[in-house]
Amino acid sequence: GESVGLHLPTLSVQEGDNSIINCAYSNSASDYFIWYKQESGKGPQFIIDIRSNMDKRQGQRVTVLLNKTVKHLSLQIAATQPGDSAVYFCAERSRPDKLIFGTGTRLQVFP
Amino acid sequence: SAVISQKPSRDICQRGTSLTIQCQVDSQVTMMFWYRQQPGQSLTLIATANQGSEATYESGFVIDKFPISRPNLTFSTLTVSNMSPEDSSIYLCSVYRAETYEQYFGPGTRLTVT
Numbered sequence: 001g002e003s004v005g006l007h008l009p010t011l012s013v014q015e016g017d018n019s020i021i022n023c024a025y026s027n028s029a030s031d032y033f034i035w036y037k038q039e040s041g042k043g044p045q046f047i048i049d050i051r052s053n054m055d056k057r058q059g060q061r062v063t064v065l066l067n068k069t070v071k072h073l074s075l076q077i078a079a080t081q082p083g084d085s086a087v088y089f090c091a092e093r094s095r096p097d098k099l100i101f102g103t104g105t106r107l108q109v110f111p
Numbered sequence: 112s113a114v115i116s117q118k119p120s121r122d123i124c125q126r127g128t129s130l131t132i133q134c135q136v137d138s139q140v141t142m143m144f145w146y147r148q149q150p151g152q153s154l155t156l157i158a159t160a161n162q163g164s165e166a167t168y169e170s171g172f173v174i175d176k177f178p179i180s181r182p183n184l185t186f187s188t189l190t191v192s193n194m195s196p197e198d199s200s201i202y203l204c205s206v207y208r209a210e211t212y213e214q215y216f217g218p219g220t221r222l223t224v225t
Contacts (some may be wrong), residue, residue, distance in 0.1 A: 008151065016150075034214065036212060036216070039154050041221075042218055042219070043115075043203055043216040043218045043219045044154070044203075044216045046112070046214070046215055047210065049213065051212070065141055067149075089153060089154070091214075093214075096141075096142065096168065096207065096209065097142060097144075097159050098156060098169075099144075099156070099205075099214055100156075101153045101154040101155075101208075102153065103153050104153050
């Protein structure tokens, strides 16, 4: 099938380690941010979101951090597993009808 | 969440022809969108599908090339017209729920134009 993320930056981690994926967003007026996971041959899957009135939000094994001062977003994955291998995209929204995606990062997990 | 299906899942088409992609969501949603993802790239918004009126297109995309319909709150179609090899991409349907702020994507349609 068709691959996604052939030319994207890659983060390689060992199974069990923590992963940190970073993203710089462009619009200081953006008030909502989402992280998506995209496995090969599939559509993006919603992971976690955060609104601009928060600095941190935690989910199951994932944490999103938002630094509005420097327009930076990060996704932390605890105890990374082989099933976490995918391309990860951040996305920002400044109005309901437009979600803007970042360039993406490929996460490779080694045993 | 929302369950989104797309048909076809993939197709190989000859240049100069047109393909219509269907998107069905399992419940009413506030907004529906169409995105394109070229090989190895991120997602780019093509247009917002508006119920009962013309779609709203992003810069670089025009109705003659990508006509869109949304006859009701759960269904939309995207047509890729007069295709060329440069149209080879994954086309993704997406839905937005205003009550949760969340946005979900369908599995995509993988189009190859020869």
